[in-house]
Amino acid sequence: MIIVHHLENSRSQRILWLLEELRLDYEIKHYKRDPRTMRAPRALKKVHPLGKAPILQEDAVILAESGAIFEHFVQTEKRFGPPRDLHDARRYRLYMHYAEGSLMPPLFAMLVVNKLGLLGRPARKPIMKMLHEHFVYLDEDMADRPYFAGDQLTAADMMMSFPLEAARSRAGLDERYPNLLAWLRRCHERPAYQRALERGGDYAYAG
Template structure:
């Protein structure tokens, strides 16, 4: 049995989505964030020393990192992995890493700077500039294509869904400014497996 340690309103939502797309049996253990700090509760540290989500338990192995979890699930079950054509395959590897490696860091920086209130004000504009630089690139990549690696949904799309959803909550007029990203997210949200994952994971602030 697969166990997903799932923090509310977090990256681990996309692991539930992949598990639903794969039609696998799994158990969700849901954790609430601390209402003041928004950090994960201490119970998660009992499962893994980093205390962050997602954490997957499978066949007595406990492991972390969304990209690694999704790549190994895709590989083991022979679906949603890299496409066979070499261009699509390169894009798959690129976006599996890009989501956490390049797109999320400025979004996280904005979250921190906003928490600082007045102290963080001077940093908001430059960080917003970094975010828009990434989003302009992503918008261009999605123009004329349904999914990041070709005609079919892959794990790379699922990896990209979370930072793009989170960007929507931090950037005003996100949907109007980036119509290809908006259409991409609508396609993600319309999938029955995405909706089933939402039902399994509980309330999720970013699917609107």
């Protein structure tokens, strides 16, 4: 049995989406953020010492880290992996790592800086500039295809969903980047995405 340890408004929403796309059976254990720190609650540490969502439990095996969980299922289910076309496969590999490697750090820094309130103000402009550069690059890169690695949805899109949804909700991803908004709509219209949203509960970033 697959159990997803799912934290509200977090990266684990995309694991639910993946499992719905794969039509696998799974259970969700729901966790709420600590209302003071907004971090994952201590209960998650009992499942895995890192104590962060997503954590996936499959019988006795515990898997952490979104990218690693995606690769596990791409390998076992043989779906949503790298396309055969060499260019598309390269894009797949790029975006599988870019989501967390390049796009999340400025988004996370923005979260930290926003918590500082007025004190954080001097840092906000350079981070927004950095994010804008990412969005311009991504928007151009998505001008000629519906999904990040070509014509079909892959794990790379699902990996990219969380940072781009977070960016849409609170870090300047707006109408200036129409290809990215069209991609987001395309993802959100998928029945599997909607089923994942229903099962996951609170998710502030799908709007």
